[in-house]
Amino acid sequence: MTHHDCDVLIVGSGAGGATTAAILAEEGHDVLIVEEGPWVDQGEVAPFSLDQMGKQYRSGGVTVALGLPSIAYTEGRCAGGGTEVNSGLYWRPPEATLELWRSRYKIKDFASDDIISICAEVEDALTVQRVPGEHTPATDILRRGSERLGWQGDEIPRWMSYPEGDGATDGQRQSMTRTFLPRAFAAGARMLCDHRLDKIVRNGRRAVSAELTNEGRDVTIAFRDVIVCGGAIQTPAILQRAGFRHRIGRTLAVHPTVKLAARFDGAVNTPDDVSVYQVKQFAPNMSFGGSASHPGLVALALTDNWREFGAAVSAWTDLAIYYAAITSEGRGLVQTVPGVRDPLVTYRLTKRDRDLLGQGLARLAMVMLEAGALEVYPAFKNAPIVRNRRDLATMTGLFAATKASVMTVHLCSTAPMGDDEKLCATNSHGLLHGADNVFVNDAALLPEAPGVNPQASVMAVAIRNARRYCDERAKA
Ligand SMILES: Cc1cc2nc3c(=O)[nH]c(=O)nc-3n(C[C@H](O)[C@H](O)[C@H](O)COP(=O)(O)OP(=O)(O)OC[C@H]3O[C@@H](n4cnc5c(N)ncnc54)[C@H](O)[C@@H]3O)c2cc1C
The missing domain is CATH 3.50.50.60 (FAD/NAD(P)-binding domain)
Structure with a gap:
């Protein structure tokens, strides 16, 4: 001892x-x-990689708040x-x-x-600052789609230091x-x-x-x-x-998110970085941004309808993942269970939250189409591939939050x-x-x-x- x-x-x-x-x-x-x-020193593992999830996340990033739908969450450890x-x-x-x-x-x-x-x-x-040089394609996509729709958005500064004269992917997280x-x-x-x-x-x-x-x-x-x-x-x-x-543990509040992957005509994926642009037209209730798009995460994002989406994984360099995040009226519980190491976490989305997730996903898909996406793969069970506005209407009709892969990284x-x-x-x-x-x-x-x-x-x-x-x- x-x-x-x-x-x-x-x-x-x-x-x-x-x-x-x-x-x-x-x-x-x-x-x-x-x-x-x-x-773990910065740089020892690739940012946003599965390796990083194994070493620096709790339970390798596989943690969930039970509910209808359940919400996958991640914590650094x-x-x-x-x-x-x-x-x-x-x-x-x-x-x-x-x-x-x-x-x-x-x-x-x-x-x-x-x-x-x-x-x-x-x-x-x-050293919170904007990217001093070139942006990644994933950032440009979100900006382009949003601007074509006339929606508000902006680049969000980050806690990064950048070597003189270099661009988005050379920053070191502070x-x-x-x-x-x-x-x-x-x-x-x-x-x-x-x-x-x-x-x-x-x-x-x-x-x-x-x-x-x-x-x-x-x-x-x-x-x-x-x-x-x-x-x-x-x-x-x-x-x-x-x-x-x-x-204590009675009022867990999160920003629930739904995701989609979008395929473009050419390489857009930067595995070790995310988009720094956020669409704020519907804030604070709803915001859109870019997610980590490491190849393993691209594969994961396609699993909700693997039969139809799965083939896209071989073109992962042409894909990027985006999210729609909402504010939530619902709340969750964190409860210890005797003899069990990790607490039991539950979360209850309200009807307003579930509806907002559907609206968010539809609007995010619209941004992707405006930005020139060839195909959009929404992350809910048996979702259709969205190639145009007609498919978007079909997608909206089929969506239910209970079928969606909802997740969050903001826990409060x-x-x-x-x-x-x-x-x-x-x-x-x-x-x-x-x-x-x-x-x-x-x-x-x-x-x-x-x-x-x-x-x-x-x-x-x-x-x-x-x-x-x-x-x-x-x-x-
Ligand atoms: C993938 C991801 C992306 C995110 N992106 C952003 C972003 O872009 N911008 C933003 O503002 N926020 C972001 N966040 C959220 C932000 O990181 C958190 O809000 C912030 O880190 C919370 O700080 P904290 O001190 O409460 O907890 P944490 O930073 O999670 O720190 C808690 C620490 O306590 C340790 N700990 C827990 N239990 C024990 C124990 N029993 N004994 C010893 N140690 C213990 C944990 O291992 C952990 O290291 C993101 C989070 C994640 C996971």
């Missing part, structure tokens, strides 16, 4: 955990980060969490979202200007292993990778120690405070295993923050209601899915709360 001591234990090293660790360590706190996954594997598309939280969170959940000291000024710091730290984790280490923070926290041990309102496993060996850690940043699925599971229940809101105790699991700064020294500081805190890519919102909220923690500790 190995034992460690620290002042502050941070569980998870993703967007929430890494930023928290850097802020606390720079303020002189003795910080220990534990991370279930391995350290490595040093840096989701920031290592994601598309890097950066959106500040919209003003309307911040206002809704502030008023509905009674979040104190949550002025939009303060959050936006933290976003500006994040943009500097992660994930947590390249930014906030090195900052935390420089200020004295320690990190244990391949260490899974199994249990937080409590004495009433106080958490006193943690039990972990590292490659089969038992590890214990004693701490003064613990900050849980395991992501929106694992954080509620960790808290429930410690016996905390109030508003399983321990919402705010001073309204009826709605929220933590106070306005992430301290768990009912506990004295247990904090949450990750995507679980966002009271609702923000309607845009969420990482900037997660980081801004985490930095705000970490600073508050340091101020409170300095007073104590």
